[in-house]
Amino acid sequence: MSAALTLTDLSKTFPVGRGVFGAPKATVKAVHPITLTVAQGETLGIVGESGCGKSTLARMLVGLLEPTTGTIEIDGAALDNADPALFGKRIQYVFQDPISSLNPRKTIRQIIEAPLIHLHGMDRAQRTRRIAEIFASVNLREEFLDRYPHEFSGGQAQRIGIARALAAQASILILDEPVSALDVSVQAQVLNLLADLKRELGLTYLFISHDLAVVEAVSDRIAVLYFGSVVELGPAEDIFRAPRHPYTKLLADSAPVVGRPLTAPEGRETELPDPLNPPKGCAFAARCPRASDRCRAEVPVLERQGAVDVACFHPLVAGEE
Amino acid sequence: MIGFLKLLARNRLALAGGIVLFLVVVLALVTPLLPLAEPNVTNTSARFLRPFSDGALMGTDHLGRDLLSRLLWGTRLSLAVGFAAAVVAATLGAAIGIIAGFYGGRTDNLIMRGVDMLMAFPYILLALAIVAALGPGLFNALIAVAAVNVPFFARNIRGITVGIAHKEFVDAARLAGLSNTKIILTEILPNVVPVIVIAMSTTIGWMILETAGLSFLGLGSQPPQADLGSMLGEARSALITNPHTSVVPGLMILIIVMAINLLGDGVRDALDPRLKSGALSRPMASTMVRRQGPVPEPEGKGLLEVQELQTQFHVRDRNYRAVGGVSLHVKPGECLGIIGESGSGKSVTVLSVMGLVASPPGVITGGAVRYDGADLIGAPYRKLREMRGRNVAYIFQDPQATLHPLYRVGDQLKEAIRAHHGIGRDEGRARAIELLKAVRIPNPEQRLTDFPHEMSGGMRQRVGIAMALANDPDIIIADEPTTALDVTVQAQILSLLDDLRRSRGLAIVFITHDFGVVGQLCDRVAVMYAGRIVEEGPTQAVLEAPTHPYTARLMACVPELGGGKRRLEAIPGLPPVVDNLPMGCAFADRCDRVQADCRKGEIVLERQGARAVRCLHPVTPLTEAAE
Structure with a gap:
């Protein structure tokens, strides 16, 4: 299996208490250097408690935060930090809070079209065809396209968020607590949808969650994060059954x-x-x-x-x- | 848009302001078409004519010019200048504010310090300085008034933009390949526009006044051109002898500014989302009670007995039956779990116990809540207040939201004690330390002076529990107290609650959506769906052999640790909305065991020993499950 995503010594340090011109008073290491490889078609689960750096790591991976050190390689090619659109085409992000990740003043069509226009430069006919395809694959009806985000339940809104990520045609999805804002019966629907999409489209997932049982149920391998470092990394079926750390x-x-x-x-x-x-x-x-x-x-x-x-x-x- | 207009029209004062302003604007617009005298033609022989004289309805001024004509032309000019200044100030201010708020950091710092410097000058001095530099004239006055008001808009809009720029949808737009300019124009601006409109509607009157002020000083419109301010200025010398020359333009200014301010306040109230969600309508101190039907007789089942409780939300013409006949009971030392998804009515059920459901829109429409046999529904507020915290205490999900951010936790604890016991300072402090010790907070003496934000989530929830324990209640109602916490902290809080109930004989009602938590903590469990209990029984028995299909399916769709990678058994569809419940079983549409009789008529909660189920075709027959 080839590597879809390779992180080498990726770390993030935040300055604290900077004045108008002066140097920062202190620094906080949110993510200590991490080296990781995610194979093509794999789901890597990342668990950890609040403040362990899992969201900082995720935001670096999609280019929303610039890493302090280290490199990100996708399919063997290093990512250039200068072009956010390049990130968008290769790696996408599904947000934790489905409602607040959708602009309340845009229709669903405008939201889904944004990556098609700005990343792929599609014309109207191509977009219509592509949106129909995507909506079919996430089980949403096309009549939803002209409605606004507040008209949807959490589960539906999360499907829309997934549809937006799929529209960019990235092969790697970063799923940042994608089901923790959802009710349990809806959680299972979304998790199963993600599993189906992965199989059909050959996607690679990084699944971040604080819910051990959910991570275990969806992942091939799991990395346990504590205080910004990976403390244990292993196959999902072993890691909580026979913990070593x-x-x-x-x-x-x-x-x-x-x-x-x-x-x-x-x-x-x-x-x-x-x-x-x-x-x-x-x-x-x-x-x-x-x-x-x-x-x-x-x-x-x-x-x-x-x-x-x-x-x-x-x-142990x-x-x- | 129609909703906005309706809201606006409900506000009588705003409506009156709107009508007056509309009339004034129409008058100003049609002025050139009206058969008026020339406003600037002097006729010194007819100086200072009184109002209602022949040929001059409002009289004439010191040069014999027709006041009515000058008033209308002047109003036209003043309105135009004021409005133009408002638009210029809003556009510039909003642009500065959005850029500062969006880019943040050094850009923000530099821009905002500049704005602060502008604000440090008294506005009239600043306006005078600008006019002095540019020279008098209406156009320069407009520039001065706009410039003076830019900082107000910039600060306002910057604050809003900072909030929006950190929203997830902005990140999402960036990942969709949008440039910063596009993000500002298509993501931020549409969300800021309502705020700009609000700010404009409340300041436009002020700007008309400022323009009039500059004209009054002779720095705005130049003779012979009339605007309201210059009319006042010219009439100043004849204030005592011929008061009508100043009263006429003065009244017009009053009318315009009054109308704009009333309308502006109305617009703000109608557009502001915080006010829309009901901040203006304060809820009553206890839930409204409108019981139909007889009150159930006490059955003496436990310390707290909820009988056939019905709580509804009446929102406009809709009637949400959040709780549709729920019966529960809990004994001292017992822990009852209530499990359900959002909207199942579990929180409303327990909030109804102490009359804590917000009214309006909440109304208790039936049933009884008995504490030690006495019915609490419809009890006077004084009695409820005495019991809240002393007999029945609550722990809520988010301690960040339930603790006051500006008071030290020790003071909040002491206040909770003092609400029921008159105790002195030292005694209060000693008791607070004791409470913090009881919830196992290390160094309680030092922690007393902490503010809530200085504590971790787990610590805050301990303080929440300490507050609930402050008056030695018999019953604790915990509404998802660990949902917001990390697993290691959750385990500590759960074992703390378990110890407390054993050592103090507390009765606990524990609301959750997590079967693992119920399995570890609760003696009995009730499963709720669409406002009703669908299954009840001893925890162990229910988890081993669920009888209601909903319970069974819900358990199956939650992954359990140790199961490895697998496909989950999802329940298709969504829970029904409780304002339009189907006939028969509310779960029928999502159930794989559904048959024709499930959709006909009322399905009762059938009891057999300790177990109960509301289902015609249970997964395990009730008689079998009860054994």
């Missing part, structure tokens, strides 16, 4: 599962590390039951261990409690 285990144990007694996996209240004043060693060390002095002094790097990559000095062994 203590943080992955904490996530898996925290997810409410029917039939499992209610316990707080962390006894005491633990605060997340402060981004303005990051810890010296492993960011998870303060919360980790297995942390040693080495963990507090040295940052572990992502290393292959069996089928998974783990960034931990004392990973499969089957160990």
Whole structure:
């Protein structure tokens, strides 16, 4: 399988507290250098809690944010940051909040036509044909085209958002929490639609979510993000069943599962590390039951261990409690 | 557009202003066609004629010119200049504001500091300086008035643009290949136009006044040309001897500015989305009650007993039956879960308990809510208020929205206690620390002085729970308290709630859409669909053998951790809207077990032991499931 998307040392640092002309007072590393490869036709799930940098990563991938370091390669060709339209044709984004991602003062037709006009320069007849095709593939009726976004339910609006992303004819879709604003019965409809589209159109997905069960159900591989770094990366069926990184285990144990007694996996209240004043060693060390002095002094790097990559000095062994 | 006009017409004062302004504008427009005397022809022999004299309806001025004619021509000019100044100021101001707000950063900083400098001058001085530099004349006065008003528009529009520029649809447009100019013109501008119109409608009267002011000082229109300001200026010397020469233009200014301001306020109220959503109509302190039919007899099932509760929303001619006959009960130390999708009526049900549904439009139309046997529906507000927080406390989904952003959490906790107990400062502080300890917040002494925004989401929700516990309630109603939280934090909050109910014997009603949460926390569960309970029973039993097809399908379409990659069993279609419920079962259209009898008549909630189901063709027969 060839690589659809390759990230090399991609990172993002935000300046904090800049004056009118002066240099920034401090910096926050939202995403530490990440190197990742996503294969053609693969779904890579990215999980992590709020503030772990998953949205920053997604916005860099589609060119909405400029990376501080590193490169993005699509199908072997490096992306040029200068031309946003070039990004749009190769990689597209589906937003979390379906309603606010649609301009309330435009009709659905105007919204879907925008990428056709600006990215592909299609004439009216071509556009009509293409829109009919796209709407058929996301199960929307064409009579919706002349309505405004507020007339749609969350599930329908998310289909429209997906249709817009498809219209750009990009082969890679970044799905940023695409179902977390939807009701559970509608969630499944949208997830199944995404699976069908991927099969029919040969798409590659990056599926970002905080919902472990949803990510596990749709992904081939999963990357666990903590404090801006990938701490574990492996096949979806293994990663929560046999977690190697203590943080992955904490996530898996925290997810409410029917039939499992209610316990707080962390006894005491633990605060997340402060981004303005990051810890010296492993960011998870303060919360980790297995942390040693080495963990507090040295940052572990992502290393292959069996089928998974783990960034931990004392990973759990499969089957160990 | 028609909706906007209707809203505007409902405002009597705005309507009156609109009519007056319309008449004035029409008069000004038809002035050249009217059989009037020449406005600038002097006739010193007929100076200072009184109003209603022959040939001069409103009299004449100090040069014997016809006042009526001058008034109409002057009004025409003043209106035109004022309107032109408003359009120029709005266009320039909006352009500056949009550019500053859209590009942000240094561009924004430079532009806005420039605007601030303009605003630092008193407006009349600035206008005088501009006219002094350009020389007197109506056109220069127009420029001065427009320039003075540009900062107002720029600041206003910039604020709105900053909000819009960070919306997701702008990102989406960028990904669709639109350039910055296109984004400004097609994405931002249409969303800003209503604000520009509002700002214009409220300032145009002001600009007419300013133009008149400059003309009054002799810096605007030059003799013999008449505008309202210069007419006043020329009449100044005869103010005592011949007051009519100044009263006539003065009255006209008053009428025009009054009419424009009244209309402008009306336009603002009708266009402003915040006012449209009902900010002007304050909800009542407790939900309106209009019970039809008899009140159910108490059954003594639990501490809190909801019987056949019906709550509706009356919006114009529509009647949304949000809760259509719900019965629930919960005992001390018990946790009842209510599961349902948005619009299923689960939140409205629990808000009705303490009369917290906003009225209008909410109305409780039937049933009873019994606390310890006594019916609370229709209870006087004083009684409800006494019970809120003391007997029944709520925890809401978003602690960011329920905590006041400007008060320290400690003060908010103390206020919650003081609402029911008269306690002193020190005692209040001690009690607040105790509460924060109870919800396991580390360093409670220091945390007391934190503002809500200084805490993490999980911490804020702990404070929300502490507030609910402040007066030792017997019942806690938690409306999706963990939906906005991360999983690791959710696990902590859930185990905290579980400990609290065991140690304090609390009865908990827990609303959620997550079967995993229900399975871990709740003793019994009720599943709601379209305003009614469709299935009820002990959690374990319901999750193992659901009887209602909706429960079974809902469980199947939620992925469970540990299942690996798979296709989900989606439920086709959408839940029905509760203002137009179908006959029979509300789930019939989405159900794969539907038969003809499902759509005929009322389907009752059938009980068998602890289980209950509202279905004619259940997945598992009720008798079997109840065993």
